[in-house]
Amino acid sequence: MPLNLSKLSKTSLLDTEINPREIFNLLPNKHAKYKYPRDVQSQVWDRWLGRRADRDLVVKMNTGGGKTVVGLLMLKSCLNEGVGPAVYVAPDAYLVTQVVKEAADLGIAVTTDVGAGAFLQGKAILVINIYKLVNGLSVFGTTDTGVKIPLGAVLVDDAHACLSTTESQFTLSVPAGGEVYKGLMQLFRDELLEQNDTKLLEIEDGASDQEMLVPFWAWHAKGLQVSQLLTDNRTSDDIKFSWPLIKNHLGLCRCVVSGIKIEISPRCLPIEAVPAFTEARRRIFMTATLADDSILVSDFGARPELVEQHLTPNVANDIGDRMILVPQEIDPTLPESSLKAFIKKKSAYYNTVVIVPSDFRLQFWADVADLVVKAENLEVAVEQLKTKHVGLVVMVNKYDGIDLPNSACRILVLDGLPQARRLYERIETNLLAGSEHVIGRQIQRIEQGMGRGIRANDDYCVVLLMGASLTRTMFTMGARQMFSPATRAQLEKSSEVAEQLGSGLDELDSAIEVCLQQATDWKSVAREAVANISYPPMGTVRPMAVAQRVAFDNASIRNYAQAEGALQGVINQFADKEASGVLGWLKWQMAEYVQFTDAVRAQQILKGALQLNRRLMRPIDGLDYEKLDAKDMQQAHNVVWTLKPFIGKKTDLLVKLNGILDDLAFLPDNANEFEAAMQDVAAFLGFRAQRPEVEFKRGPDVLWAVGNLRYFVIECKSGAVATKITKHYANQLSGSMDWFVQRYDHTCKATPVMVHPYRVLEAAAAAHVDARIMTIDKLAAFREAVRAFGTAVAGRLENLDAEQAQRLLEHHKLTAERLLETYTEAPRQG
Missing domain, CATH: 1.25.40 (Serine Threonine Protein Phosphatase 5, Tetratricopeptide repeat)
Incomplete structure (x- = not known):
């Protein structure tokens, strides 16, 4: 009689065992690559098993540590214990596909159908993207409908990426031109005029690089009108997915207006608007790079005392080999064009992925890109990279959510600082510029991007960080301490490599090849760098x-x-x-x-x-202006004083200066960065400066005090696209001069300066009689003069005195008088 093997199977045990490691071993149809669980996976499972009843748990594992497998097995354990239904939440549709593939290889039952009986009965794990769970028409229910599908266990993978989407889902965004936009602008116009009339006029003119926050007292006073306007339009495509999530907390929202849209978002996310999530018995947050866990509390409403007790492997050395280099640290004079050509040359031999923050920066790479990747071709592009040599691939704003293992990406380039996603984030970045809060958020996204190129501990990749803004952030005091332990160790070891390199691309190439050829000595050094790295014992919740x-x-x-x-x-x-x-x-x-x-x-x-904090909104009765003193100022002495902290830190000085000068560019959506750079460059040149419009809500964009009771009243039009200076811009400069005359006495003399690509006035425009224009060519010349001056003083920091500084200022035509003569010109009537 033939044996009935089905009677001998462990199927029943497979569906009753609770230990994830044992479930893994019991899986009968798993792919051969899953012969044994990794040590780091077993360690996390063991710790989770002892604390699985905690409602909120954070699991931290390095990129490539096998998080997806860990997550699927934990959810399978939950189902076996009767804690279902179970949901695996990924950041986007592409990653849903990847999780489903992984589950198939393991032999774990999953579905993407919310209505599937196997999911509802707790026999299969539902795999969805975060959009499916969090939206105003969620199939899982909202505050209005109540819980439609009770959940036992919810696992949020790539929690940092999911949080970004969740914030967007809780943000009601209406485009300019529509009824709601017009209604809100009309409702708050008077209060916005009181805050900053110039900025509001630019917004009304369609400026995309300006945003204003509606004063909280106006939002409070007119809450009923806002609610009525949004209720009347609640079925529109712009509103219907967000309105149910925020309507019960409208009074606790902030409203930001810009020339292209208005955004309304809550101060913290009222995540209880998705009750199936908040009432789930178990919530697991998985992350690789979230060194600061605070947003799990502020956005997802997790319990801080549980978030701090994160689950990790014993050690953090389960990470692939990365050589992380900052070419402009090695050689601050290296032109970006030369670096681009070098990277293109390397891409002929290695798949090279460049991540840029915007479509605008994409233009810099367009002429050398073999493939440009956006959402619509992401999946196809990733498969191409995994299966063949593609060359140089450029991805826009894709810092998370993609896996590029092995030869799919041997050189990864992060070009530029990730940009703020929402209008309020832009407001907050300006309010808290240079703070740990902002820098930490930027570092987190940088680290997310750096993790794209290695997906296992035997993988390797060279990471190049470029762009002045990104480089400057990396050099900010304390920034490197914000990276995860393993990444920080790799950065430190890579910095030791950089210190041995001379200037020039040949030196850079030799270092890169050491990693890419996996030289024995380098492999040993790279493993030693992370050998004893461990995770912090507790998570960070601010x-x-x-x-x-x-x-x-x-x-x-x-x-x-x-x-x-x-x-x-x-x-x-x-x-x-x-x-x-x-x-x-x-x-x-x-x-x-x-x-x-x-x-x-x-x-x-x-x-x-x-x-x-002078950047906050002005109160109802305004602000008292604080004058900028220009009486007893000595430019050369100020230069020496300003540069004292950089003695012995030549590279730090040049990196910072390059960052400032790179922000002095005619670009869309960079008004705040440009104005801040104009203030910073003044200090570097020994002048004093302030931003009256930002600090006091009235006056010019920037005011320079240049000595001897002389001032430059500066209006910055870095986002201007018209080939002529408009009447509005000309009037604005004249208005800023009127502001100056009202606040400074007759002994003070001011020169009105406009930074604009062109100096020709439109027919209806009349310029101030003393106006000067810094055009696109003049700005370029000014930048190069400041860069040359910076290089010169950096070479003599230890012995720099006022006499030397004065000679260098005069040589580069950067004294107050010569600067105006050389780097500005008179406007011309068109």
């Missing part, structure tokens, strides 16, 4: 993020005093430890909540916040 979440949750149930108290507590806690700008930002948020109970005191708190 007290500020906890306070913001507590304040929001209290305000949501109208406990405004408790909301104020939460923020006041953290302000007191960090009064002597945190930058003044951040403390001012927190006080401004406190004023937002106080507005609900005491409008007068809210204005008083806002005034106190402005003493700490």
Whole structure:
């Protein structure tokens, strides 16, 4: 009689075993590549098993550590224990496909159909993207509908990427030109005019590089009209997916207007609007690079004490080999065009992927790209890279969500700093410029991008970081400490490599080939660099993020005093430890909540916040202007004083200067960066500068005090596309001169300067009699003169004195008088 092997199978055990490692071993049809679980996977499973009943768990594993397998087996364990249905949430449709493939190779039952009986009965894991779970018409239910599909276990993979999408889903965005946009602009026009009339006029003219925050007192006072307008249009495509998520918290939202759209978003995400997620018995957040876990608390509403107790492998050395180089650190004088040509040459031998932050930066690479990748061809492009030599591939803003193992990507280039995604993020980046809050967010996205090229611990890849803004961020004090331990170790070892290199591309090439050819000595050094690296014992949750979440949750149930108290507590806690700008930002948020109970005191708190951070909105009764002194200023002495901190740090100085000068470019959507660079370059040249429009909500974009009671009143039009100076721009410069005359006495002399690509006035425009224009050619010449001056002083920092500085300023025509003569010209009537 033949044996009935089915009676001997362990199928029943496969569906009842709870230990993920044992389930892995029991899988009968898994691919041969899954012979044994990796040590790091077993270590995480063992730790998870002991804490699986905790409602919120964070799992951290290095890129290439096998997170998908870990996640699928944990969810399978949940189903076996009766904690279902179970959902695996990925950031996008492409990664859903990858998870489904992995599950098929393992032999684990999954489905992408929300209505599948196997999912609803807890017999298969549902794999979906975050959009499916979080939207105003979610099939899982919203606040209005209640829970439609109760969930036992939810696993959020690539939590940082999913958070980005979740923030977008909770942001109501309406394009310019529509009824809602026009209605909101009309509703708040008077209050926006009071904040900054010039900026509002530019927004009304369609400027995409300007944004304004509606004052919180105006938003509070006109909440009913806003609600009526949005309710009347709630079925429109722009509103219907976000409206159900935010409508119950509209009073706790912020509204940002720009020339191309208006965005309305809550101060923290009211994630309870997706009750199936908030009421799930188990929530698991998986991440590779989220060194700061605070946003899991502020956005996903996870419990901070559980988030801090993250689950990790024993060691963090399960990471592929990366040589991470910053070419412009090795040679600050290296032109980007030469570096581009070098990278193109290398791509003839190795698949090379370049990640750029925007379509605009894509243009720089367009002439050498073998393939440009966007959402519509992403999956095909990745498969091509995995199966053949493609060459130089450029991807736009794809810092997460793709796997490029082995020869799919041997050289990875990150060109430029990832850009803020939402209008409020742009506002916040400006308010907190240079703070740990902003730099940490930027570092996190940089590290996400750096992880695309290695997907296993036996993989290897060269990572090149380029672009002045990215390089400058990497050199910011404390920035490298914000990377994960393994990446930080690889950065430090790569820096040691860089220190041995001379200038020039040949030196760079020799270092790159050491990694790409996997030289025995390099492999040994690379493994040693991460050999003893471990994860931090506890996750990082910033007290500020906890306070913001507590304040929001209290305000949501109208406990405004408790909301104020939460923020006041953290302000007191960090009064002597945190930058003044951040403390001012927190006080401004406190004023937002106080507005609900005491409008007068809210204005008083806002005034106190402005003493700490001049970039915040102005109070109802305005601001007192603080004059910029130009009487006893000595330019050359100021240069020497400014450069003292860079003695012994020549490269740091040149990297910082290159970053400033690269921001001085005629580009769309970079008005804030351009104006900040104009302020910074003034300090570098020994002048004093301020940004009156930003700091006091009135006046020119930038004001330079250049000595002897002389000033430059500067209007920056870096995003201008017209070939002539418009009447509006000309009037704006004249208006800024009027502002100056009203605030400075007759002993002070000012020259009006406009930075604009062209100097020709349109027929209806009349320029101020003393106006000067810094055109595209003049700006380029000015940049190069400052760069040459910087290189010269960097070579003599240890012995630089005022006499030498003066000679160099005169040689490069950068004294106040020569600067105007050389780098600006008079406007011309068209």
